[in-house]
Structures are given as C-alpha cells and as structure tokens.
Amino acid sequence: MIRFFLILLLAAFGAIIMQYFIPALPFLSGARVILLPLVFFFGALALPFSGMLALAFACGLMWDALTVQVLDIGMGPTSATVVEIAMGWSIVLYAVLGAIMSGFRPLFQRGRWEIHCLMSGFCTSFMVLAEYLMISVRRAALYNVPFEFNRDIWWRIGGPGLVALILAPAVFFFLKSMAALVGYNPYVVEPQEEEV
Amino acid sequence: MRRFTIFALLVFVLAVGGLFALGPSGTQRAQTSFLGMIAPFLKTGSDLERKITAVRQGLKTLQELETENQQLAVSNKKFLAENQTLRGLEAENNRLRAAMHYRERAVFQLVPARVIARDASSWWNTIKIDRGSADGLESDMPVLTESGLVGKTTTVAEHAATVVLISDENCKVASSIEGTREQGIISGERASGTSQPALCMRFLSKTANLKPEQKVYSSGVGGVFPAGVFIGVIKEFRVRELDGYATLLPAVDLTTLEDVFVVLGKK
Numbered sequence: 001m002i003r004f005f006l007i008l009l010l011a012a013f014g015a016i017i018m019q020y021f022i023p024a025l026p027f028l029s030g031a032r033v034i035l036l037p038l039v040f041f042f043g044a045l046a047l048p049f050s051g052m053l054a055l056a057f058a059c060g061l062m063w064d065a066l067t068v069q070v071l072d073i074g075m076g077p078t079s080a081t082v083v084e085i086a087m088g089w090s091i092v093l094y095a096v097l098g099a100i101m102s103g104f105r106p107l108f109q110r111g112r113w114e115i116h117c118l119m120s121g122f123c124t125s126f127m128v129l130a131e132y133l134m135i136s137v138r139r140a141a142l143y144n145v146p147f148e149f150n151r152d153i154w155w156r157i158g159g160p161g162l163v164a165l166i167l168a169p170a171v172f173f174f175l176k177s178m179a180a181l182v183g184y185n186p187y188v189v190e191p192q193e194e195e196v
Numbered sequence: 197m198r199r200f201t202i203f204a205l206l207v208f209v210l211a212v213g214g215l216f217a218l219g220p221s222g223t224q225r226a227q228t229s230f231l232g233m234i235a236p237f238l239k240t241g242s243d244l245e246r247k248i249t250a251v252r253q254g255l256k257t258l259q260e261l262e263t264e265n266q267q268l269a270v271s272n273k274k275f276l277a278e279n280q281t282l283r284g285l286e287a288e289n290n291r292l293r294a295a296m297h298y299r300e301r302a303v304f305q306l307v308p309a310r311v312i313a314r315d316a317s318s319w320w321n322t323i324k325i326d327r328g329s330a331d332g333l334e335s336d337m338p339v340l341t342e343s344g345l346v347g348k349t350t351t352v353a354e355h356a357a358t359v360v361l362i363s364d365e366n367c368k369v370a371s372s373i374e375g376t377r378e379q380g381i382i383s384g385e386r387a388s389g390t391s392q393p394a395l396c397m398r399f400l401s402k403t404a405n406l407k408p409e410q411k412v413y414s415s416g417v418g419g420v421f422p423a424g425v426f427i428g429v430i431k432e433f434r435v436r437e438l439d440g441y442a443t444l445l446p447a448v449d450l451t452t453l454e455d456v457f458v459v460l461g462k463k
Contacts, residue, residue, distance in 0.1 A: 017237045019316035020324070021245055030387070032318050050204035057211060065230035067317045069366055070220045070350065072336065081220040084366065088215035095208065128318050135319055135386075139365060145386075153387045156318050 004184035005051055008043045011175065012059050015039050016066070029152040031159020036063060037124045038164055038171040040094055044101035045108040045116055046179065046186030052098045060091030073142060082142070085134050093130055097123045109187045117168040125161030132157060224335075227351045227358075231324070235312075235356035238324055242312035304422065306457040307331055309339075312356065321364040321384060321393070321450070323347075327458060328355045336420050338459040344426035344447030345369065345414060346456050357458075362427065363393035363450050370417035371397065371427055378404045379415055382427060382444065393450060395428055400440030406433040412444055422459065 015035035022033040036059055043055040064087045072081050101123070104115045136147050179186050218226065256264070309325040327333055329352050339346040339359045347361040360367045363384035372379045380397040397412065410430045416423025428444040435441075 013234075016316070017234060017241060020238060020313035021241050022316070023314070032316055034316070034318075049201050053204050053208045057208060061215070062230065064215075065227050066234075067315075067320055068223060068227065069320065069360065070224050070227075071366055083218075083220050083223050086216050087218055087223050087226065088212045091212050091215070095212075131317075131319055139386075143365075145365070148386070150387075156387050160318065 001047070001051065001184060003182040004179050004186075005043075005047065005054070007178050007182060008039060008047075008055055008175070009058055011039045011178070012036055012055070012062065016062055025159060025163070028159035028162070029155035031156045031163070033163050033167075034124055034128070034160045035167070035171075037094075037097075037127060038120050038168055039175070040098065041101055041120045041123060042116055042172060042175045044098035045105055046175070046184075049099075049102055052102055053095060056094035056098045057091050060088070060094045063090045064088065071142070084138055084142075085131075089134060090127075090131075093127055097126065106189075109189055111187065113169070113172055116172045117165060120168040120171075121161045121165030124164040125157055128160050129157045224351060228353050231351055231356055231358060232328075232353035235324070235326075235328075235353055238313045238356065239326055242310070242326075305460045307333065307460055309357075309456050309458055311453050311456065319386065320366075321361040322350070323359050323361065323453060323456075325357050325359055325456060325458070326355065328353045328357050330354050332460050333357050333458055338421045338425070339456050340425055340459065341448050341453070341456050343449075344428065345421065346448055346450070346453065348420055349458065359456070361450050362395060362446060368418075369421050369427060370415045371412050372415040373404075373406060373430070374411040374413065376404065376406070376410075378406070378440075379417075380440075380442070382412070393446070394431065395444040395446055397430075397442040397444055398439060400433075400442060402435045402438075402440050404433065404440045406430050406440070406442055408432065 015038070019033065019035050022035075024030040024032055040055060040059045044052045047055060067090075068087050069084045070081060071084055072079060101119055104119065108115050132153065139145050140147060176186070307327055309327040309331075311323050312326050313324040315322040325339075333349055333352050335349055335352055337349045339348060345362055347359045347364070347367055349357045350360050351358040361384065362369060362382065365384050365386050367383060369382045370379065371382045378400050380400045382395050382397045384393060384395055400406070408430055412427045412430065414421040414423055414425040414427060426447045428446040431443045431445050433440060433442045
C-alpha cells in the first residue's frame, strides 16, 4: 500500500504541475481544468480511511500553498497583513469529501468504476463552489464588496466538474494500472481490526 | 471504530490545527518553500511549451527568415536612433528640472522576467515568473510591461515568484484619470466571463464626467506602485448610490503575457 500511496502522491504533484499548462476554457466562461481532485478521489476509493486522510492532507497542503493569498490591507497606521483564507481549509474540504467517497468504497470494491467518474465530477464542482463561498464571505468582511452569483460564476463552478466527469475514466484506468504495476489491489477488503 | 483509524484521525486533526494556527509570515514561509520546490518543474514545462509553440509557428523558409532578419535590422537601427534622442531629451529634461529646483524624475531599475506559469485556480488571477530573491525581488514590487501595469509580486522564492495580476480582486491600485482631478481605486472582478478580464474603478465622484477611451494611470498613493504607470482606458462610467464607478479595459493583455519587468527601485 505504501508504494501505491507514493505513486498517488507523485500523481497529485504531477497533476498540480500539469494544471498550470492547461489554459482556461473560454467556451465555459473561463472555467479551469482541475486535475488534482481526480487523483485524490481515486485515492479516497482505493485506500483505507487512514490513507485517504494522509492523501487529503498532502493534496490540500499543496493546493493551499499555491493559492492562499497573504494581503496587506489598509494604509498607514491602520495597515495590517492578513491571510485571506487560512492554510488548511482545502485539507478539511478534501477530507470531508474523501470521507463521503470512502462510504462508496464497498461499491467500488465490487468493480463499479463509474462511482469515481460521477463523484469526481460532483465533488470537483463542490470544491470550487466551497472556495467561492469562502472568498466571498472573507472579501465581504475585508472590502465590503457584495456577494454575487451570475451566469459566469455558475459556469466557473460547474465547468471544472463537467471536465472532471469527462477526464475521470482516463485517470481511473491510468491509476488502476499503476496500482497493478506496484502490486496493490484496490478491490481487496481489509481484514477487520479490533473494535474499540 | 478501529484503533488505528482513531489514531490517524487524531494526528490529522492536530496537523490541520497546526496549519490553521499559522500566521501570515508562517503561511508565506510555507508558500515560499513549496514555490521553490515546484519552480524547476514549472520552468521545464514552460521551456517545453515554448519549444513546441516555436516548432509549430517557426517553420519558415530561408527567404522568409532573410526578410524577417532585414526588417529586424531596420527596426533595431530605428530604435537605437530613437533611444539616443530620448537619452538626450532625458538629460535635457533633468537639467531643466534641476534649474527649476524640481526633483530629478526617478528612473526605475527594471529586472526582466519570463512568465513560466499561469494560475490554475478558478478565483485567483496570478502568474509565476522565473525571477526570485536571488535576483533582488521582494514581495510587493510592481510588475509591468512596455504597455502598462501588470500587477505586483507576492510570494518570492529564490528563483521564482508569484505575481498577483491587476485583474485580481485582491490587487488594488490607487489611480487617477488623465485630464481630470478624479482619483479612485482600481481592482479586478471576481469572475469575468470574457477572455480579456475587465477592471473596475471605484470611489470616483458622482459628478465625474468621464468618457470612454480616457486614459487611467497609477497615482502613486499607497507606496507600492509608482505614479504615472499606464493602467488602461475607460470603457464605461456609471453613477451608483454613493460613488461613481467605471469599468476599464487593461492596457496589457493579461491572458497572453510572456515577458514582464519587475520594478526593483530607483536607479
């Protein structure tokens, strides 16, 4: 399992780098192609709960390290440096969605690959929506700017989910073959440990 | 619940709690370390992207290359001549300013940088450049091109830096409008559907009589951006309940940026 976990970490790192070279989609109001959740959600289905938590931590940390903004607000004596959204929120989001995905693991272990596809699409859009809600609440407090939802914003939320839905089967079969390569069988049900 | 799962959950909660407790400086340190880690990969990817684009676009015949070379040689001579004239004018301008007891106009030291990656997230507008603290960069340094203002640096690693673009809602620039006494604050929109993002200028007076195509420059208030840098032109002006509000077209095409300059300070 450790070897497969390392493969997933590498795949997550690769996905983050690749994302930077994929341009925004103008026909979806500038929606982005987000690959990192696709790798994570495969891990959430293929790994036991503790492995999913470790992967959620790694993926969330990488995402936050690249997106969190540290801002200087105000001028003169009233100026202050603040973090727009604290580092760690993406980890919590990944962990919560990963826990939901873990609930579908028995279905996945019966060979239902479409679970990854459908849930990746839904959860990717949910993550983008959650990010939008967080920055909207934060900016409303910092700059007193109104909360808005228009057509473009809905496309930017739904677009990454649609793209994830389309790309998910390819990512699924790639990671499944990687698992086979390192001798990890994601469909095996772990023996039950002692309950407390 | 299984013992190991409870233990893993506890470690997870503690680790996330530790991250939440990071202040702005701790967050920036973590970001700098990670940016430094991915910078070589971004540079390699950017080089590869450029090579592929060059191969796709650069397949020219020998005759085309010769014609292009001749045109470039002519342009080069023209720019050299213009540069000489401008240097003379600059010296004359400074001499006259000195005679009039004006302060010599600051000429800025610029560091050229290449864009190695554009933001992959949905709500933030940033780019990564291939210059960092090793080249003298620090956070909050203005970034521009020959056409106008681009943004400012935020996270600075040793050989790479993140630049927040003026089209980001978090990048605010104090600005003034050519030919008027109007001053306002420019920032980006949270989500813009068009390929070229628009900027918005707030806190203008309600009586401002602004017309499309009027030029907007940075005013220098706030200390981050120098005064007089071209930002964009007015697209539309409307009066709101408390202030005047204008939308702007940025001077720089922020979607196709390849090379930028970072303003290090005065020469």
